[in-house]
Amino acid sequence: MPILWSFRRCPYAMRARLAIVSSQQQVELREILLRDKPDVFISVSPKATVPVLQCDDGKVLEESREIMFWALGRNDPDGWLNVWHENPAYVLQFFDRLDGSFKTDLDRYKYASRYDVDAALTHRDAGIVFITELDKILSRQPALSGAKMGLLDFASLPFLRQFRIADIEWFDAQAWPDLHRWLQAFLGSSRFDR
Known part of the structure; x- marks a missing residue:
């Protein structure tokens, strides 16, 4: 059986687990502590x-x-890859931006004490640009992947959750109605609980 090495709160690991569950693949889950990584890992x-x-x-x-x-x-x-089949170049571009500049901004905003605390708001503002674009997409269609939740949604949701956690009160006060609906639907779902 394949072995998935994971850490519960890691957004990268979270999206991998979401895809594995959706695909109904059987894996042996091995949760590790990042501060105490096993030699075998x-x-x-x-x-x-x-x-x-x-x-x-x-x-x-x-x-x-x-x-x-x-x-x-x-x-x-569940057809998560439909968006990939329709436009692989767009999906790769989306992933590169999500995993690249947005993740960098998220880390430097959320973990401001590890980096330059004064720059945290600059990184938050840079992240806002991407989040605002996502809200606009969600104002035109039910999900980032199109008519229904798919690859782009479940790849993004763990990172948007982290951005929100950095300052929940501030995040929830922002004028992103469609993004808030989309994120809250995920956070309240049995899929997220699982």
């Missing part, structure tokens, strides 16, 4: 970041999006 993936999928054929996937595509490529009963 490091031997599987010297990069030592989660998530890591150790496939039953010996292949090791070390990126959450690779794990999402692996799982959904095997079984996609």
